[in-house]
Amino acid sequence: MDGNAPDFAAASRAALADPQLRGNFRRAMDGLMSKRAAQFADTGEWTGVRALAASVRLRALSKLPELLEKLEENCTRNGIAVHWAATTEEANAIALDILHKANAKLVVKGKSMVTEEMHLNAVLEKDGIEVLESDLGEYIVQLDGTMPSHIIMPAIHLNTKQIAHLFKRKIKDAESREDAAYLTDLARRVLRAKFQAADVGMSGVNAAVAETGTLCLIENEGNGRMCTTVPPVHIAFMGLEKVVETLEDVPPVISLLPRSATGQPITTYVNMISGPRKDGEKDGPREVHLVILDNGRSGIYADPELRDTLRCIRCGACMNHCPVYTKVGGHAYEAPYPGPIGKILVPQIEGLAKRGAMPHACTMCNACVEICPVKIPIVEIMGRLRVEAVKPGGAVKDGGAKASRAEAMVWSGWAAMNASPTAYRIATAAMSRLGNAAPASLPMLKEWTNVRTKPRFAGRTLHDLARAKGVPDV
Amino acid sequence: MSATPKPTRVYYFGTCLVDLFFPDAGMAGIELLQSQGLTVVFPQGQSCCGQPAYNSGYRADALKVARAQLDLFPGDDPIVVPSGSCAGMMKKHWPDLFHGEPDEAKAVQVAGRVWELTQFLVHVLDVQFTDKGEPVRVTWHASCHAQREMGVVEEPKSLLRQLANVELVELKREKECCGFGGTFAVRHPEISAAMVGDKVADIEGTGAARVVSGDCGCLLNITGALEAGAKAARGQHIAQFLKERIHGR
C-alpha cells in the first residue's frame, strides 16, 4: 500500500455501481447472519459463554507483558524459536532471514491476517521467493492479483462463474466449469504438489497459550495443517495481543469463533502446535518459529479505552452484520482489515492522517457491538477516534490530522445556538419558516436529495405547539 | 421495569428533529401521556441532547449543549423522549460525556430518569389502547439506537398489536440500519442511498401502507426515499399513528 490516503468514498462508489458485487455480498452476508443466529439460539448459553470469552481476553490483556514473557519461555522450552518485531519491516526482515538460512525457494502459506498487514508476499516475491497462498479463498485472491475482501472468506466478492473464468485463465489444463466441486478439486491438485515441495510453511495464530507454549490454529480445509506439518520449516506470525493465559482459556474462544464467523459449531480442524519434530518423531517441521508483531499494538494498549480493540479474536462477524460493509464489500476499505473492526483497528495502526476518514464510514448502528463474541465496544471506540481525528496531540498516531477550522466553527456555532434557549428559539423559528425555501443544490442538501425529497420544515415547532396548547413549562 | 410505580407527572424532551420536522408527532406523544392522566411538563428551554456533535468528534460542543438541558428537569419525575436515539444519547452517553465534570452527578441522575416513549407507555403505564381506525396494514421500522442502546424491541410492536384493525407485517431485515446515521447520510451519500434503497425494498415487500417508526432521523430518511421513489407506503411516527388510531381518524 502506498502512502496516499485511500479514498473510501470513491472506492465505495465503484463498489456500489457493480450490481454483481452487491448481489454477491448481500446474499453471502444474509446467509452468514442467519447461520450465526441459528448457532446462538440458546440466548442463555450465548450470554454465558460470551461473558467467559470476554473475561478470558480481558484477563490476557491485564497481564499482557507477563503472558508474552511466559509464552516466550514455554515456547523456547518446547523448541519454538521466538522473534519479536516492533514494526512490519522488522517482521519481514526476520522472515527473510529465516528463509535465507533455510535456502527457501518455495513458501506455502495458511491464512494469516498479520502477514497481510506486513505485505509479506510482495516482500518475498521481490526477494525471488515463490510464495503461494493455500487457503482456497486466499489462493483465488492471489491468482486474481487482488486483496482479501473479508478476513474469513477472502474471495467472498467473487461468484462461481468469476472464479471458473479465473481458473481457466490461470491454471494449466483447467476446464471451463462453473462447478464449486470441480474448482475445489482443481485447486487441490495444484496445491498438493506445492505442499509436497515447499521449503517453508507459514501460518497465523488464532490463540497462543502462555501456560504451555502452544500455538492454536483453526481451519476447515487442512491447508493450515499442511503448511504447519509438511515443510521442514514452519513460521507462525501473531499480533502480540493473541496470547491467552491458560490452555483452558482456549475452549471458550474456540467455541465462539467459528459459530460467530460462519455459523458452524466448530471448524474441521483445531490444530494445536507445541513444538517442532522431536527426536524419534517421523514428521513435523524440524524448525518452528514464532514471530510476535507489535506494529502499533503497544500504542493501542497504552490507552485504557482504546485497549479494548485488542480483545478481537478476528471472527469477522462484525463485517457480516455491518450494513455498510454489506453494501460496499471489503475492497472499498483498501485495508487488511475491513468492516467495523477494520474501522477502529486500521486507523490506530496506520494513523489518522491516512485513515482518519475510516471511523466515519459508520452509521453507529451498533449491530457489530450486539454480536461481537468478546464484547468489544466498537462504536464507542469509533466515537473516540472521531474525537482524536480532530483533536491535535491525542493518544492516536497523527491525532488532529482531520482538524478543520471551518468544521470546528460550524460545530461551535451549532453549540452556541443549542446552548441558549433564546438563540435556539430564534434559529428554529427562522428555519421553520424559511427552511423550505433552501435550494436543493446547497451542500449537504444536494447529497441528501440525491435519492430523497427535501426534508420539510413543519412551519411551527413543538415548542410553539406546546405553548399554544397550554402544556406547562415547569 | 413493570414494577415501577405509576407517576403522576412526567417531563417531555421533544428533541430537535421533532421540533423542526415532526412537531405534530411530538405533540401526539404529549397527548398520549396526558390521556393516561399524567401531567406532562414541556420545559421551553430545551433544545437538543448533543448527539450530533458527540458523534462527530466534537465532545466539548456536545457537552455545552447537553449541559444547557440539565437544569430543566429538577426532581425525580421521569423524562420521556419520543426518540430512541436521543433517549439513548441521554441515558447511555451523558454519563460518559460528563465524566469528571463538576456536574457529573447531576447528569447521571437525569440520565437515569430517561425513558423512550413506547418503553414508558408499555412498562410504566401499561397502556391498553382501543383501535377506532379503519383496517390498515403497517410495518415497523426499528431504529438502531432504540433497539441497541435503549433495548426497545418488542414494546412498539406490542402497542401496534393492541390495535384490532392494524395488521403488523414485520420487515425481513427489521434490525438493519436504514442508512441515516446522522452526518453519515451526507458524508457517504451513495452508501446511505444504497442502504435506504434496501430498506425501501423491504418495506415494499410487506405490502404495508405505512411504515411506523419511533425515530425521526430514520423517518426523514425513509419517508424522503419513499417519496422520491414515488412509492405507495408512507412513513409516520408511532406517537402520531397511535393517537390517530385511538381517536379514530
Next chain:
Amino acid sequence: MSDARSSILTKLRTTRDAHPLSPPASDFAPIEAKQWPDQERLPRIRRLMEAVHTEFLDATESDWPAVLREFLAREGVGSLLYAPATEAGKRLVEGWETASPSPPRGEAPHESPEGPAAHPPHPNPLPGGERGPNPTLIPYDRPLEDLKSHLFESIEAGLTTTRGAIAETGSLILWPTADEPRTLSLVPHIHIALLRADALYDTFLQAMREQGWAQAMPTNLLLVSGPSKTADIEQTLAYGVHGPKRLIVLVVHP
C-alpha cells in the same frame, strides 16, 4: 531483535501499570453445564459429524481389522498406511490375515442402518494405488522425507487412533506420537480413525481437564470434526480441498 523485545515489553508494562485493568472473573460454568447422558453422546457425535459428511463403521475389539478390510475392499481402496509400532497397528496386522474374504458389494454386516445408505457412492474416484479386494498395508516406519512422494502420490488411506471424541461439537481428539505420525491423518485421501465407544467426553474443556493436557502437550494435538471442507467458492460447501476427502470413524464398541 532483542531491542524490539525489550522496548515492546517495557512499553506494555509501563502503560499497563499506569492504567491497570481488572478483568471480571472467568466463570466456566456455562461450558461445564454442557453435559449429555452416556447413551446420548455417541449418537450426538455421529449426527454432528455425519452432517459434515463423516462416515461411520461399527465394530468390536475383536473384529475391527476385519471390518476395516471389508470396507476398504468394498470401496476399492488399494493401500492403507498404518502405524506399525502402536497397539492398534499390531492388532491390525494380526487381524488382517484372519479377516474373512471381502463380501460382495451391498452386503455390509457392520454398517449402521443410516450409515452408508446416507452416502451415495463417492463422486471423486481416488487416484493412484492398486484396486481390488486385497488392500496393501503400508507401515509408516520411516521419516516423512523418505515416504513423501509415496504419501502424496499413491497412498490412499491412513489409519490412526484417537484419544476419544467430544459430544458438544462432534470432534475426534487426535494425539500424534513418534509411533503414529501426524501426516497419517492429513495427507492420504481417506482418513480412518479408530474411536473407542467408551472414550467420549462432553466438551473440549472436559477432555483437556480429565486427560491432563496442560501438563504434557504433544508436539501436535488435533481436534478433527470431519473431512476437509471449504465454502470459499460462493459459500458452496465442497469436501476434500486439501486434507482428507473422506473421514471414516471406525467405532470400536466394548
